Amino acid sequence: MGLLYGLIAVGLALIFGLMDVVNFAHGEFLMIAMYATFFLFAFFAIDPLLSAPLVAAALFVFGAVVYLVIVRFAVRAKANAGMVQIFSTFGLAIVMRGLAQFFFTPDYRSVTHSWFGGKTISVGGIFLPQPQLIGALVAIAAFVALYFFINRTDFGRALEATREDAGAVALVGIDKNRVFALGWGLGAALVGLAGAVMAMFFYIYPDVGASFALIAYVTVALGGFGSVFGAFAGGIIVGLVEATTALIMPPSLKSVGIYAVYLLVVFVRPRGLFGSM
Amino acid sequence: MDTAFAQRRRRDLIVAACLAFVAALVPLFVKDVYVQNIMVLTLMYAALSQSWNILSGYCGQISLGHALYFGLGAYTTAILFTKFGVLPWFGMIGGGLISAVIAMALGYPCFRLRGHYFVIATIVIAEIALLLIQNWDWAGAALGIDIPVRTDSWLTFQFTRSKLPYFYFALALACIAWFVTWWLEDSKWGYWWRAVKDNPDAAESLGVVVFNSKMGAAAVSAFLTAVGGSFYAQFVSYIDPESVMGFQFSLLMALPAVLGGIGTLWGPALGAVILIPLTELTRSFIGGSGRGVDLIVYGTLIVLISLARPEGLVGLFSRRRKGAVR
Numbered sequence: 001m002g003l004l005y006g007l008i009a010v011g012l013a014l015i016f017g018l019m020d021v022v023n024f025a026h027g028e029f030l031m032i033a034m035y036a037t038f039f040l041f042a043f044f045a046i047d048p049l050l051s052a053p054l055v056a057a058a059l060f061v062f063g064a065v066v067y068l069v070i071v072r073f074a075v076r077a078k079a080n081a082g083m084v085q086i087f088s089t090f091g092l093a094i095v096m097r098g099l100a101q102f103f104f105t106p107d108y109r110s111v112t113h114s115w116f117g118g119k120t121i122s123v124g125g126i127f128l129p130q131p132q133l134i135g136a137l138v139a140i141a142a143f144v145a146l147y148f149f150i151n152r153t154d155f156g157r158a159l160e161a162t163r164e165d166a167g168a169v170a171l172v173g174i175d176k177n178r179v180f181a182l183g184w185g186l187g188a189a190l191v192g193l194a195g196a197v198m199a200m201f202f203y204i205y206p207d208v209g210a211s212f213a214l215i216a217y218v219t220v221a222l223g224g225f226g227s228v229f230g231a232f233a234g235g236i237i238v239g240l241v242e243a244t245t246a247l248i249m250p251p252s253l254k255s256v257g258i259y260a261v262y263l264l265v266v267f268v269r270p271r272g273l274f275g276s277m
Numbered sequence: 278m279d280t281a282f283a284q285r286r287r288r289d290l291i292v293a294a295c296l297a298f299v300a301a302l303v304p305l306f307v308k309d310v311y312v313q314n315i316m317v318l319t320l321m322y323a324a325l326s327q328s329w330n331i332l333s334g335y336c337g338q339i340s341l342g343h344a345l346y347f348g349l350g351a352y353t354t355a356i357l358f359t360k361f362g363v364l365p366w367f368g369m370i371g372g373g374l375i376s377a378v379i380a381m382a383l384g385y386p387c388f389r390l391r392g393h394y395f396v397i398a399t400i401v402i403a404e405i406a407l408l409l410i411q412n413w414d415w416a417g418a419a420l421g422i423d424i425p426v427r428t429d430s431w432l433t434f435q436f437t438r439s440k441l442p443y444f445y446f447a448l449a450l451a452c453i454a455w456f457v458t459w460w461l462e463d464s465k466w467g468y469w470w471r472a473v474k475d476n477p478d479a480a481e482s483l484g485v486v487v488f489n490s491k492m493g494a495a496a497v498s499a500f501l502t503a504v505g506g507s508f509y510a511q512f513v514s515y516i517d518p519e520s521v522m523g524f525q526f527s528l529l530m531a532l533p534a535v536l537g538g539i540g541t542l543w544g545p546a547l548g549a550v551i552l553i554p555l556t557e558l559t560r561s562f563i564g565g566s567g568r569g570v571d572l573i574v575y576g577t578l579i580v581l582i583s584l585a586r587p588e589g590l591v592g593l594f595s596r597r598r599k600g601a602v603r
Binding site for chain 1: 279285339341386389390391393394396397400401402403404408409411412524528532535539570571572573574575576577578579580581583587
């Protein structure tokens with residue numbers, strides 16, 4: 001679970017690290033990814049694991065479009081830039097939730113039988129639900145891929161360079177808008193991947209994103225904004241804290257532990273665990 | 278300050294008095310209960326947004342957890358009234374003081390955080406409070422508290438026959454919040470806050486006590502927000518954790534100020550007058566289907582306005598004003 005939190009959060013961290021923008025519609029990105037997976041399953045009987053790359057690709061396009069249509073203008077605002085970003089992405093979140101309610105109705109849906117759904121596997125005497133295990137593997141694979149992507153490819157270097165100094169890269173002929181759009185696409189693709197995997201074992205409804213979004217922000221902030229590795233580590237910590245809290249407190253309070261740990265960490269280290277600055 | 282500034286302040290005060298007077302006359306002509314209801318909500322949000330604006334607009338500490346103080350006010354009043362029979366007026370003051378103290382207690386660690394870390398801390402704290410109260414059986418848990426109707430009077434602050442008393446109280450609240458803002462704008466604190474917002478480090482080096490001025494802003498802001506919460510509890514006579522403490526509510530409080538103009542005297546009121554009737558009307562005319570059309574319209578508006586007018590709608594007026602002076 002922690003690894004999945006990490007996977008959701010890493011897209012957010014990527015976008016933030018790149019251009020200092022917090023995407024308040026991140027949870028809704030997750031929601032549509034889950035719906036996409038569901039419909040691919042319901043109409044074409046494509047297993048969530050197979051549709052994951054498709055969903056990720058679709059979300060990539062979606063993320064890039066959101067950047068070009070909305071965020072590009074939000075970051076250009078001269079007055080109250082922070083507020084404009086928060087509220088334009090938050091407005092987008094409301095629209096997406098409304099659209100989901102309109103087209104998909106508020107009913108709860110689930111992917112009823114996937115290859116791994118409902119099965120457990122025994123590892124050294126500990127029983128683990130298979131879908132979660134697969135999810136964790138997908139998450140690890142995605143992190144490794146992202147690491148190599150950022151550090152080994154031209155685009156990854158352009159991404160890093162733009163993040164260091166957006167003005168200077170324009171001089172060497174990198175189109176800032178293109179890099180940002182691709183960055184948003186990449187961030188959205190990662191959350192798309194997470195959504196596809198999570199569709200295997202979570203109910204899908206229009207507000208599902210909201211419950212994960214706050215945890216994603218906490219995960220990113222815990223690790224330190226702008227640090228992709230921090231988001232990964234933050235995810236693991238959040239997962240562990242959640243599991244521990246669930247043992248000692250009633251289930252409805254399990255998020256309290258996560259939030260408390262966040263507060264504790266930032267009060268001691270105001271930049272998050274791995275944040276620079 | 279210079280004379281132009283003093284003139285502007287005097288004119289603001291006169292304009293506000295005139296507007297308040299006109300607003301007070303409106304219910305004499307508008308008898309429709311539905312419309313009156315919208316007017317009460319509009320005034321309440323104007324007051325709330327004005328309170329939020331003190332901390333987040335003037336002082337620059339963006340809080341998205343103000344539902345915490347609103348909920349504290351509402352719950353203090355409701356619990357004191359239903360469990361101990363204490364009149365809502367005491368609940369109002371008590372809730373306000375509790376909120377102010379808690380705001381300062383939370384401010385102590387939180388004000389060391391900057392930017393998004395601060396914003397997320399405010400959200401997270403409000404969320405913890407929400408979860409705790411949802412699991413607190415004595416306070417009604419997730420079901421909330423039903424406030425029984427005793428008698429129609431100003432003493433119990435309950436009026437079943439007419440919305441007018443609520444309207445005038447909400448108007449008074451909005452006026453008080455506006456006046457406090459107006460008064461603080463030209464006080465030592467007001468200048469400190471703007472300095473802190475623009476550049477905390479420079480402010481510190483010039484002798485502004487950054488930390489204390491943030492604490493002051495938090496206390497005033499929380500107090501007024503909690504009074505709004507007390508009012509709301511009596512107005513709807515039923516509260517539950519999600520509706521008074523949810524994250525949505527924190528945003529609803531901030532939106533009018535964002536729309537009208539953050540850190541301006543008139544922004545929150547202007548934003549509330551436009552946004553709240555719009556919200557209520559879209560909800561009742563096209564939201565009835567339960568299919569989220571109202572959300573789509575509302576969300577689209579937020580996106581468009583925040584992109585098209587980042588400085589808020591107040592900017593429209595001040596630009597013209599500047600042109601006239603030249």
